[in-house]
Amino acid sequence: MKPQVAFFDFTSCEGCQLTVVDSLQTHLDLLDMVEIVQFREAMSERGEDYAVAFIEGSITRESDEARLKEIRERAAVLVALGACAHIGGVNAIKNLAPLHDVRKYVYGERAEWFATYAARPISAVVKVDAFIPGCPIDREEFIRVVNALLRGIKPPIPDYPMCVECKLKENVCLFDKGGDCLGAITRAGCGAICPTYGDGCEGCRGLIPNPNRDSMQSVLAARGLTPQDVMARMTMFGSYEISKA
Ligand code: SF4
Ligand code: SF4
Ligand code: SF4
Numbered sequence: 001m002k003p004q005v006a007f008f009d010f011t012s013c014e015g016c017q018l019t020v021v022d023s024l025q026t027h028l029d030l031l032d033m034v035e036i037v038q039f040r041e042a043m044s045e046r047g048e049d050y051a052v053a054f055i056e057g058s059i060t061r062e063s064d065e066a067r068l069k070e071i072r073e074r075a076a077v078l079v080a081l082g083a084c085a086h087i088g089g090v091n092a093i094k095n096l097a098p099l100h101d102v103r104k105y106v107y108g109e110r111a112e113w114f115a116t117y118a119a120r121p122i123s124a125v126v127k128v129d130a131f132i133p134g135c136p137i138d139r140e141e142f143i144r145v146v147n148a149l150l151r152g153i154k155p156p157i158p159d160y161p162m163c164v165e166c167k168l169k170e171n172v173c174l175f176d177k178g179g180d181c182l183g184a185i186t187r188a189g190c191g192a193i194c195p196t197y198g199d200g201c202e203g204c205r206g207l208i209p210n211p212n213r214d215s216m217q218s219v220l221a222a223r224g225l226t227p228q229d230v231m232a233r234m235t236m237f238g239s240y241e242i243s244k245a
Pocket of ligand 1 (some may be wrong): 012013014015016017056057081082083084085089090134135136137
């Protein structure tokens with residue numbers, strides 16, 4: 001019997017699910033190895049028996065918690081799919097402002113109609129067995145992680161900084177070109193795609209273990225960024241961690 005797999009979404013743009021659909025189109029062999037029983041983005045069936053649950057999106061209201069816990073109870077393996085689920089992602093930017101102001105800004109006079117609370121990653125609510133970082137996820141990394149899970153081994157997610165990957169590509173560092181970048185504290189694995197094309201890394205894959213954020217902030221300040229600019233860089237994807245601190 002093939003392992004049964006389901007995909008679920010919470011607060012997200014659904015870009016990671018789209019990346020999964022895109023990825024599976026060129027990895028039909030993987031589709032033969034599993035049975036997808038629920039995937040709203042791609043099919044209408046809604047099977048409730050699954051061993052592996054992929055969760056896209058962050059948790060942004062109390063009612064999300066009950067739904068996520070129910071999924072957790074059914075799944076032997078639960079995987080965070082993308083930055084929103086993994087680290088709170090861009091949704092957590094709202095955590096830096098008073099919730100009432102955020103609701104009013106988004107929903108205007110009807111703000112009280114909509115339940116919401118501080119955005120959080122799924123690991124703040126349930127145990128997470130594996131994660132696929134990025135905004136969106138990397139299509140080939142998704143395949144590597146699924147293959148690892150099917151073989152019962154630890155998914156091969158790098159825990160070294162983006163700078164390693166960037167240097168291996170022989171890029172000239174953006175700091176040497178007058179720019180700035182969060183590569184020194186960000187988890188590698190995307191092929192340093194942003195610096196390679198001239199944009200500073202904004203940290204969508206999350207922090208490396210034991211990141212030296214203080215030094216990173218000092219380096220950015222020395223580059224001439226204002227405290228507001230430094231904070232904007234660090235909170236594009238890192239708001240949940242920073243709002244917790
Ligand atoms: S991680 Fe990015 S691409 Fe994926 S759902 Fe969240 S916002 Fe969309
Ligand atoms: S451009 Fe960014 S990722 Fe590349 S070496 Fe410089 S700081 Fe590191
Ligand atoms: S370089 Fe940074 S911001 Fe760009 S995709 Fe990679 S981790 Fe995300």
